[in-house]
Amino acid sequence: MTDGRIFFSVIFFNALIDLGHKIALQNTVFKVYDGSQQIILVAIINACILLPYIGLVMPVAKLADTHNKVKIMRATAAASLMLTLAITVFYDAGWFWPAMVMTLLMAIQSAFYSPAKLAYLKLFWGEARLSEANGWAQTASISGILIGTLAFSVGFEYLYARHAIVLADTNALIALLWPLGLVLVSLAMLQLYWTCRIPLLKEPAMEQGAINSKTNTSSVSRQSLFELLSHRRRLLPILCLALFWSVGQGMLAAFPAFAKAHAGITNTAVIQGVLATTGLGLALGATCVGRLSGPRIELRFVPLGVVIMTLGLTSLSLLSTATAFAMVYFMMGIASACLIVPLNAYLQKNTPSEQLGGLIASSNFLQNIAMLAMLLLTIVMALWGVDSRYLLQLMAALTAIIGAYLSIAIVNDSRS
Template identity: 90%
Template sequence: MKDGRLFFSVVFLNALIDLGHKIALQNTVFKVYDASQQIILVAIINACILLPFIALVIPVAKLADTHNKVKIMRATATASLLLTLAITVFYSAGWFWPAMIMTLLMAIQSAFYSPAKLAYLKLCWGPSRLSEANGWAQTASISGILMGTLAFSVGFEYLYSGQVIVLADTNTLIALLWPLGLVLVSLAMLQLYWTYRIPLLKETALEQGAINSKTKISSVSRQSLFELLSHRRRLLPVLCLALFWSVGQGMLAAFPAFAKAHAGINNTVVIQGVLATTGLGLALGAIAVGRLSGRRIELRFVPLGVVIMALGLTSLSFLSAAIAFAMVYFMMGIASACLIVPLNAYLQKNTPSEQLGGLIASSNFLQNIAMLAMLLLTIVMALWGIDSRYLLQLMAALTAIIGAYLSITIINDNRS
């Protein structure tokens, strides 16, 4: 299907562009700072990405429900091009903090793009092929993330290695990255071109005026949140998913500083390559869990995922070789699939179809708050001078204790 290939190509490019800029900033921080300063700045970068998904939940929901989905994607693609042009200017001028602010603005356009993308999937493929379409979209997104991680890290190291002296200033270092800015602009132009080639689809609800935006927003921000909090079989899987995503955020913030301080790894390609193995494990794990589950929801994978995650986080603090780190992160990616696949299916099973959209919005809202809370905890521990090794061990303990309670409770509730 030609239109499908165009759409999934846009999904791939969107993930690649968003991550490319983030990787450039994170690698700059990695080269210039150590220990607590590095952890704090990486946590701030990740927080900039999360904040729009929390603060803009109401306007994003309103726009997604009242406007054509393809037009929204075209508008966000246009914004992405303008922002990458600004990023290139800031790179060239050696302005680190304005480039950091662009991370927040890029996340804002992503916050508006994401629900339009998911809604377009259902419009284009229909309920009967929704699982297949989501699978392809997830594959395209993960591929973009992996490609962005590796390509921009390799590009960063190539530009950095050409310097005969060690650069100890973020502004001086980021000024070297203007070629990466041009790559971002080129990708954004291609994304915009492909987005305008995606045909506009007839959206019956919009044409018939069937959507009352005020009622819809109230449902997303109040009623759906109340429904989530008041139903145990919906709340517990969301809390378990929130635990997983928040631990993941803490891991992303703490690991680069840990690897630099305790394993002597200074190459950003190695660091980002290790982190990228999580995405590979997640993709392969999702396929395996889906096939092993068949038509059933296998909640027995959830405690297995918790155990693997806890053991992986614990083992990280005792390792020092890049290949060992990569193997552990790959296994934690598989563990992630053991959590995400059955918990999302269990959540959908226990939610009426007419409430599912609002519940997903409320679930994402709570999960983003949990991730932001973990980043704030990471920043506080770094300010107190606590070693990154102990931060990883704390996350392992949280995963083991809270994850064990939630997974066992979910399984018992399902049996009753």
């Protein structure tokens, strides 16, 4: 296997593992709870994933700028294996809330992995192939999400269906899922194996970052987060990505309750299958955008992505069948690729290599602040008893107004 395929395999397994545990918890909540209580608990699960990206932004950024990217990825892969072993123990014991805490710990290792992954991407492929490399990286990641969503949802339904009675307790239900924990451990072992085969590369920017760190002039300590993002060509793409990810979080939190209440869908495999079509669209879209861009960074895809996403969100609240939902989510997946691939490549191109790790961590920080804000809004609306249909319509309006401004500004700035 070539070095590039090894790297993309690691991205694939990382996405698969991170999603598998989350799917198990979300499906457990879906089976036991309804309405606002379900929305709130799903939002809490998603918040556990976001918080490390916010609270650990400074240490993550400093580590990414001053240490070898491959060694960071190997350390996080080893941590992932240890955590999946603990998750399996908690599943078998029927401990739902300790398993929930493991979501937070899994997110901590992921927060350290993400900047190292994207910084290595630029180091290995260079600026000339950034769009293509980002396209393949997104394809690998979304393929892991797609396969993980379907496999763990089908596995969940199989284990759930083996019991004739309906389990109304999260601890009793989570105890059935220990075989899924063993699957997570197996995947984590494969991830660690392939991560250890990623080639170590000489990183001049890392050496300079280490020197700066010793003199207390690293990109993170020398300038504040806002100074690091003061360049419009960095800030605007990050804000646009933050809008996309926050809307995505709102959709993930609100859609299961919406589908259950308005379409009568109670099978978790169907719910997760509909959501997984987003991944299918994103994987296809990322591949196409990467190939169509070639050596260039085609920011003209960004306004197109905003338009498609707005139309998708608007139509979603008017539909009532799983097939129609799946078609809309597939199109929104393509729209997502039109945003993620060119914007990530544009960010990487406009950031010096010695600051890239810090910028990615800072980008994750702002994006996760936006996602957490959307989750809090979702919780507040659920507590007020607001129908999930109106939350989807609100997200459509936010995407249309804010997305239009940001996408036009990004394209205009790139031409100046």
